[in-house]
Structures are given as structure tokens and as C-alpha cells.
Amino acid sequence: MSDAISEDTFKHLVDLAALELSPTESQYLLEQLNNQIKAIRELEKIPIDKDTPPARHGVPFPVPICPAPREDRVELYPHVDDLLSQVPDIEDRYIIVPDIPHTELE
Amino acid sequence: MELCDLPAFQISEMVRRREVSASEVLDSALNRIQLVDGRQGCLDPGSITDEDRKKVHAFISITTDKARAQASAVDKKIAAGEPPGALAGVPISIKDIFCVRGTNSTAASKILANFNSPYTATPVNRLEAAGGLVLGKANLDEFTYGSSNESSAFQPTPRNPWNTKHVPGGSSGGCTASVAAGEAALSLGTDTAGSIRQPASFCGVVGMKPTYGRVSRYGLIAFGSSLDCPGPVARNVKDVALMLRIIAGSDPHDSTAAVVPVDDYVAALEKNVKGKRIGLSPDYFKITYPVPASDSFQQQAIPQDIDQTVQHAAEIFRQMGAEIVEGVPMPNTRNGIPAYFVISRVEAASNLHRYDGVKYGYRTPGELDDLRTMYRKSRGEAFGPQPKLRILMGMYVSAAQYSEQYYMRALKVRSLIRQDFDRIFDPAGPYHLDALLTPTTPTPAFEMDAVYGDSVMMQYADQLTVPANHAGIPGISIPGGISSSGLPVGIQLLGPDFSEANLLSIAHAFETATTNEPWRSVKPQVLQ
Numbered sequence: 001m002s003d004a005i006s007e008d009t010f011k012h013l014v015d016l017a018a019l020e021l022s023p024t025e026s027q028y029l030l031e032q033l034n035n036q037i038k039a040i041r042e043l044e045k046i047p048i049d050k051d052t053p054p055a056r057h058g059v060p061f062p063v064p065i066c067p068a069p070r071e072d073r074v075e076l077y078p079h080v081d082d083l084l085s086q087v088p089d090i091e092d093r094y095i096i097v098p099d100i101p102h103t104e105l106e
Numbered sequence: 107m108e109l110c111d112l113p114a115f116q117i118s119e120m121v122r123r124r125e126v127s128a129s130e131v132l133d134s135a136l137n138r139i140q141l142v143d144g145r146q147g148c149l150d151p152g153s154i155t156d157e158d159r160k161k162v163h164a165f166i167s168i169t170t171d172k173a174r175a176q177a178s179a180v181d182k183k184i185a186a187g188e189p190p191g192a193l194a195g196v197p198i199s200i201k202d203i204f205c206v207r208g209t210n211s212t213a214a215s216k217i218l219a220n221f222n223s224p225y226t227a228t229p230v231n232r233l234e235a236a237g238g239l240v241l242g243k244a245n246l247d248e249f250t251y252g253s254s255n256e257s258s259a260f261q262p263t264p265r266n267p268w269n270t271k272h273v274p275g276g277s278s279g280g281c282t283a284s285v286a287a288g289e290a291a292l293s294l295g296t297d298t299a300g301s302i303r304q305p306a307s308f309c310g311v312v313g314m315k316p317t318y319g320r321v322s323r324y325g326l327i328a329f330g331s332s333l334d335c336p337g338p339v340a341r342n343v344k345d346v347a348l349m350l351r352i353i354a355g356s357d358p359h360d361s362t363a364a365v366v367p368v369d370d371y372v373a374a375l376e377k378n379v380k381g382k383r384i385g386l387s388p389d390y391f392k393i394t395y396p397v398p399a400s401d402s403f404q405q406q407a408i409p410q411d412i413d414q415t416v417q418h419a420a421e422i423f424r425q426m427g428a429e430i431v432e433g434v435p436m437p438n439t440r441n442g443i444p445a446y447f448v449i450s451r452v453e454a455a456s457n458l459h460r461y462d463g464v465k466y467g468y469r470t471p472g473e474l475d476d477l478r479t480m481y482r483k484s485r486g487e488a489f490g491p492q493p494k495l496r497i498l499m500g501m502y503v504s505a506a507q508y509s510e511q512y513y514m515r516a517l518k519v520r521s522l523i524r525q526d527f528d529r530i531f532d533p534a535g536p537y538h539l540d541a542l543l544t545p546t547t548p549t550p551a552f553e554m555d556a557v558y559g560d561s562v563m564m565q566y567a568d569q570l571t572v573p574a575n576h577a578g579i580p581g582i583s584i585p586g587g588i589s590s591s592g593l594p595v596g597i598q599l600l601g602p603d604f605s606e607a608n609l610l611s612i613a614h615a616f617e618t619a620t621t622n623e624p625w626r627s628v629k630p631q632v633l634q
Contacts, residue, residue, distance in 0.1 A: 005502060017455070017497045018462070018478070020486030025494070032495055032561045033502070038401050039562055040503065042444040043515050046522070054517030057332040058524050058578030059318045059603050065364045067356055082224035086466035097464055098474040 004034045109134035114196045114291040114345040115372075118237070121195035124184060128177035128195030132239055135197035139168065139241070139289045142267070142632045147245045147260025149219055154262050160270055162632055163262045164284035166202050168242035169209055173197070176239045183237075191237025192352060198233055199290040201281050202243035203250055204336075205325040206230050213327045214248045214258040217461050217468045217488035227325020228360065229294055229336045229353040236352045241290055244280030249458070250301055250329045251492035253567040255279030256558040259490050265554065266309060267630035268593055272551040275305030275567075281339045282309035287632050292349050293339040298330050299446055300546075300571025302337045303583035307546035307596025310585045310630070312346050312613070313339045315571075317604050318578035319364035321350075322357035330453040331362075333575045343584065343614040347371035350606060366604055374607035375614040380427030382540040382612060384599075385434035385530060386420060390544035390570055394440045396562050405440070412545045415587040415595045420543060422619050423612075434530055434537055438522045442572040443565055445523065448503045448516035449576075455500025458493055461485060495561060523576040531579075531602040540605075541612055545570055546583040546596035570598065580606050584613045588625040 005013075010030045014021055021029065077083070089096040109117065109131050120126050144161025145151075146168065183190040205211045205223035212218045226234070234240065245264050247257045254273040255264045264279045266272040267287040274283040278295030282305040285293050295302040297315035306313025314337045321336040328334060338349035351371045357363040391413060392405045407413070420430050463469035463484030470483035489497075503512035530537040547570060557564050574581040579600055586597035597616075601609045620626065 009502070010498075013498045013501050016501050017494075018481040018485055019489070019494060019497070020482040021494070025491070029491065029494055029498060032491075033499055035396070035560075035562045036447055036495075036499060036565075039396065039403070039444050039565070040447050040512060040516075041401075042403060043441065043448070043512070043519055046438075046441055046519055048515070048518050048522070052518045052521050054514055055520040055524055055576075056517060057318060058520065058576055059364075061319070061362075061364070065319075065366050067358065067361055067363065067365050069361075070358060079224050083465075086221060086224075088463065088466075088469035095465060098477045098480050100477045101475065 004037060005030065108138065108288065110138045110197065110291070111288045112291070113342050114193065114340060115348050117196050117291055118192060118194050121180065122184065122190060128180035128239065129174070131195045132173055132177045132197060135241055135289060136170065138287070139165070142287050143289060145262065147214070147258060147262060149216055149259060151261040158262045159265070161265065162267050162270070162283050162287045162289070163264050164199065164244055164280040164287065164289060165242045166212060166214065166245045166260045166280070167210055169240055172208070173239045173241055176234065180237050191235065192348065193233060194237035196238050196292055197241045197290050198238045199241050199244040199281055199284040199293040200230055201246050201278050201293070201295045203246055203296055203327050204230055204294065205327065206240065206243070209243060211243070211327070212260070214246045214260050215488065215490065215493065216259045217485070219259070219468065221467050225325065228322040228357045230325065232353050233294065238292070244278070244284055244293060246280055247277035247492065248490045249327070249493050250277040250296060250298060251454070251496055252276045253300070253304055253564050254558055256554065257490060257492045266551050267632045268310060268551070269631050272553050272593065273308065275308035275551060277301040278313070278339065279305045282306050282311050282313060285309070285311045285339050285341055286630055291340065292345060294353070295337060295339050296326060297335045297337050297575065298333045298450065299575050300568040302339060303546050303571045303581055303596070303598060304568060306339060306583045307594065308551035310594030311339055311341050312343055312582065312584050313337065314346050314350065314582040314606070315574060315580060316350060316354065316606055317580045319362050320354050320366070320580070320604065320606065322360040322363040324357055324359035328457040330450040331457065332453060333450060335575070343610055343617050344372060344375060346582070347375055347610045369607040371607050371610050374611050377611040378426065379423055379612050379615045382428045383431055383538060384420070384423050384428050384612070385431045385537060385539040385542045387434040387436040387439070387542060387544065389436040389439040393548040394443070394569055395566060408545055409549060411550070411589040412595055416543060416545050416597050419586050419597045419616060422616055423543070426615055426619060431537060431539060434539070434542065436526045436530070438519065438526045439573055440569070441519050442523060442576060443569050445516040445519040445576060446572050447499065447565065448512050449520065451496050451500035452504045452513055453500070454496040455504070458497050520576045523573050526573070527577045527579055527600070540601065540608060542600045544598045544600065546598040550589045550591060550593035550595055574600050579603055580609055582609050582613050584617060588628055
């Protein structure tokens with residue numbers, strides 16, 4: 001199993017997570033993550049039978065208690081203006097965002 | 107006793123019988139807020155003053171106009187002879203993790219501080235349709251990430267009405283504090299690792315985590331989609347039963363809201379506990395804690411105050427004719443937090459990806475050349491440390507090279523936790539319990555600033571509640587006594603899937619049997 005999260009791995013995670021952090025923040029977060037890894041590594045000590053299934057949720061959801069999917073019918077959302085009123089930068093009902101600079105593919 | 111201190115069921119009866127108006131009840135609640143709450147949480151609070159330290163600060167926003175309109179509508183319906191609803195005139199606080207149309211629905215985060223919700227969550231809709239008055243949005247740990255309410259971006263954060271030097275618990279700390287202080291008669295919270303039950307225990311109120319899927323999550327800003335459970339908070343069990351009856355049930359907007367009939371939880375309260383099998387497990391009387399400056403974890407006995415409170419409850423049940431089954435093994439209890447560190451973080455990382463500053467919420471100011479810089483700056487500037495920790499850990503343990511070792515392993519441990527409960531509740535099994543009686547928390551409420559900053563210690567505050575979230579089963583915390591430090595101690599009852607009626611009747615029996623015990627007449631500090 002892995003050891004502590006290295007600074008390089010941390011930087012990679014920060015990049016994947018689309019975060020920008022200050023050096024002080026980074027130091028605190030990395031320390032806390034590595035403390036948490038110690039707790040997570042307690043899982044390694046648990047004997048697990050190979051037939052134990054992964055449980056994506058605890059309560060069984062058999063078909064009788066699952067709601068039926070709704071009819072596949074287009075329903076236009078009635079309050080579009082309420083949604084657009086939340087947009088930080090909008091023009092003619094288009095959401096304005098910075099560009100993604102072009103890069104050459106190698 | 108003021109109107110706002112009355113139980114919800116009594117308020118509603120009085121309003122429907124025209125003994126008081128909904129508007130009068132609302133005035134009483136607003137006066138109480140004025141008296142005890144202090145300033146609401148905000149992003150730019152300045153210094154925390156000595157005056158702040160004596161107040162409850164349960165709310166981020168108080169929706170006075172909305173509540174007045176609702177009270178007026180209830181009073182008009184009654185005047186017209188129309189049914190006003192089972193919660194007519196009852197003041198309710200809503201954890202600010204629920205979208206409520208026309209309110210800022212902030213998740214206690216800077217990233218949603220300006221988000222004015224265009225729709226209302228299903229449980230809130232149901233409470234409003236039943237005549238409830240939405241007093242305001244209760245403060246919480248940011249995105250529900252925490253067990254003390256201290257991580258909120260909206261400061262001052264809530265304080266424990268029993269002793270304002272102590273935390274109310276979390277993440278539904280604003281909910282439980284508002285109910286304990288008599289500001290609201292009911293509150294709608296959420297429980298992902300114990301976030302209703304733990305603060306309910308800390309604040310001396312009743313809080314229930316229903317079975318996963320019992321209450322719709324539509325409109326609940328998601329943390330852990332396989333763990334989150336909306337649930338009721340009140341000062342007594344009957345009010346919790348009344349509220350659950352209203353919010354529970356399937357919902358076409360939520361495919362995980364189970365199609366299971368909703369029992370009449372209030373009618374079920376009168377069933378007595380004679381013959382019920384209530385278990386005690388030694389695994390819930392040990393607490394696990396990290397050993398400082400080491401990689402190891404140790405176990406020690408739960409504090410005596412808490413042990414004695416649960417034993418006293420067991421004796422009360424025994425006297426009422428229940429069979430107490432001791433020595434029930436729950437060997438995977440101590441694995442709840444390690445598994446939770448993995449599963450909840452993976453789900454949180456996924457659920458937080460949507461906050462990117464594009465369509466709503468906080469966007470970093472200034473002209474930028476690159477969309478990706480906008481994402482990084484917006485998220486970096488507006489998420490607090492707790493969301494950042496969860497995102498980063500979630501990404502780590504679900505990364506391709508680690509997911510088998512961490513994430514899949516944690517999901518298998520979740521199966522083991524579930525099997526512990528299946529074994530003890532199996533009607534054909536050796537224990538065939540109706541409920542398991544445990545302490546709710548490893549300690550009474552700790553002091554403000556005592557634990558915050560240590561994310562592992564903070565998470566271990568939930569070690570006795572989180573197994574129920576992994577397993578999906580229902581659980582309720584009820585006041586069990588007062589500790590030697592003058593702080594409430596809660597006891598927890600856990601039961602099989604969709605056994606809320608049974609748990610509520612057992613809890614109600616305890617509450618009734620202990621009505622005249624001296625600790626029940628002690629009031630929170632802010633009400634003395």
C-alpha cells in the first residue's frame with residue numbers, strides 16, 4: 001500500500017481538483033491529508049473475505065421499492081430567467097467565460 | 107413558558123382551535139430569536155466580540171417576510187374554515203443546505219453565498235404545504251463538512267445554548283441550537299455521518315436520521331449521495347414523529363426516494379416496549395482515537411458519565427418490560443470512520459465538481475485569459491479548507507492506481523458494517539433485536555476551538571453514529587441525561603430498515619418514563 005502523499009502527488013491532485021492554493025494552505029492541507037491517510041490505513045488491517053461484495057449503499061433497493069422512471073417526454077423548464085439571473089457574466093442570454101487558449105497537439 | 111417553547115403538536119392544535127393565531131406564534135419565535143440569537147452569520151463578521159460569545163447565532167438568514175406571509179395565509183385559511191395543515195403555525199428552521207426558492211441557499215460557503223435558489227427542496231415544500239412557517243436558514247458546517255459547525259464561512263458560528271463556550275455539534279448545529287433555544291419548534295437537518303444525531307445529543311434535543319431513501323433528497327445540496335439523509339429535529343419525540351410523517355415518502359424528483367408506504371408515526375407512539383428486545387453492544391462502549399505523533403489508533407472505555415446514562419436508559423426499558431440483550435457483537439463499529447474517510451470523500455469530490463463559477467455562485471473577479479484559470483481561482487478563493495480537504499482526498503483514493511486498495515476496499519468494509527446490523531436484526535438470527543441502544547457521542551459537547559483544525563479528531567466525533575449511515579438504517583438520538591459538566595448527553599437507538607415507527611415508539615416510552623427525572627427540568631444557559 002502507498003505511504004504518505006508526497007508534495008508532487010499533492011500538486012497533481014490540486015491540479016486535477018482545479019484549485020489554486022496559497023503555500024500556507026497547501027502545507028496545512030497536505031499535513032491533514034497525511035494524518036487522514038493514517039486513519040484510512042486502518043482499513044488494511046481488516047480481514048476481508050474475497051467474496052465480500054462492495055456496497056455502494058447500505059439499504060437494499062429491490063425493484064418493488066424503486067420508483068419507475070418517468071415517461072421520456074420533453075418538458076421545458078419553466079423558469080429559465082430565474083436560472084439566467086444567477087449567471088455571473090451574461091450577454092444576450094449567452095454565458096460569458098474566458099477562452100481556452102489554443103495549444104498545438106504534439 | 108412562551109408560545110415558542112411549546113411543542114409543535116401543541117402549537118398546531120392551538121392554532122387550529124383558534125386559541126392563538128399563527129401570527130402570534132411567529133411573533134413569539136421572532137422575539138426569542140431577538141433575545142438569544144445575536145447577529146446572523148456573515149462572510150465579513152469582523153472580530154468576534156464578548157457579546158457574540160454569549161449568543162446562539164443559529165441562523166445565516168431570517169426570512170421574516172416569507173414567514174409573515176405564511177402565517178397570514180394559515181390564519182386566513184382557518185378563518186375561511188379550510189384545513190390549514192398538520193403543522194399550522196409551527197415555526198421551523200431549515201438547514202441552509204436545502205434549496206428554498208427565493209432565499210439565498212448558501213451551504214454556508216462563500217462559493218454559494220449569492221445563490222438565490224430558483225426552486226424548493228421537496229422536504230421543505232411538504233413542510234410549507236402542511237402550514238409550517240419557515241423562520242430562516244440555519245447555519246451549518248460548510249457543505250455539511252464537520253462535526254462542530256465551526257467550519258462555516260458565515261461567522262459567528264452557532265454556539266451551544268447550554269453553554270455558549272461549547273460547540274453545538276455539527277453539521278446541523280444551527281438546527282439543533284435553534285430548537286434547543288426555543289427559536290424554532292422544529293428544524294430540518296441532514297445526517298451523513300451523524301450530523302443530526304450528534305448535534306442533537308450535544309444540544310439536548312431529539313434528532314432522527316431516517317432510513318436512507320425514506321425522505322427525498324431533491325433540493326438537498328449533495329455531499330455524499332449514498333449517505334445523505336434529511337431528517338427532523340425537535341424538542342420531543344412526538345414532534346419528530348409528526349414532522350417525519352410529513353416529509354417522508356417517495357418523490358418523482360428523486361430516484362433514490364424509496365416507494366415504501368409512510369407509517370402513521372404519531373399513532374405508533376403509543377405502542378409500549380413490553381417484550382421488545384433491545385441490545386447493548388460492548389463495541390459501542392469503546393472509543394477509538396488517534397495516538398498523537400504516531401501512526402496508531404487506540405481504544406479506551408467511553409467516559410463514565412455517558413456509560414452510566416446509557417445503562418440508566420437500559421434499566422428504564424427493563425422496568426417497562428423490555429428484554430435487554432447484552433454482549434451483542436458489532437465488531438466492525440471501529441471501521442466506520444476509516445471507511446467513511448474514503449467513501450464520503452470520493453462522493454464529495456464528485457459532487458463539488460459542479461462549482462466552477464460558470465453558471466451560478468462565486469466567480470473570481472477580473473479579466474482572465476483562460477477558462478481553467480477561472481475554475482482554479484474561483485474554487486480556490488471560495489471553498490474553505492474543509493471542502494478542499496474532501497476534494498483532494500476524494501481524488502486521491504479514487505485515482506486509478508489506488509482505487510482498488512482504498513475505494514473498493516472501503517466499499518467492502520461497508521458491506522461488513524451492514525452485515526453486523528443484518529445479523530443482529532435478523533428475525534431468525536440469534537439476537538433478533540428490535541433496536542440497539544448505544545451512546546450517541548464519545549463525549550459531551552467540546553469547547554469551541556478545542557478540536558477544529560485537527561480533521562482526524564473531528565471526524566472521530568462521529569464514530570458512534572457513522573455506522574448507521576454506512577448501513578443506511580434509521581437511528582434516533584434522544585436526551586438521556588446531563589453530564590457532570592452540565593452538558594446534555596444523548597442516547598441513540600438504531601433499528602432495521604424502515605423501522606422508524608418502532609424506534610419512535612421506544613424513544614417515546616423512554617421520554618414518558620423519565621418525564622419527572624430532575625435533569626429534565628434543567629434549562630439551557632441562554633434561557634436562564
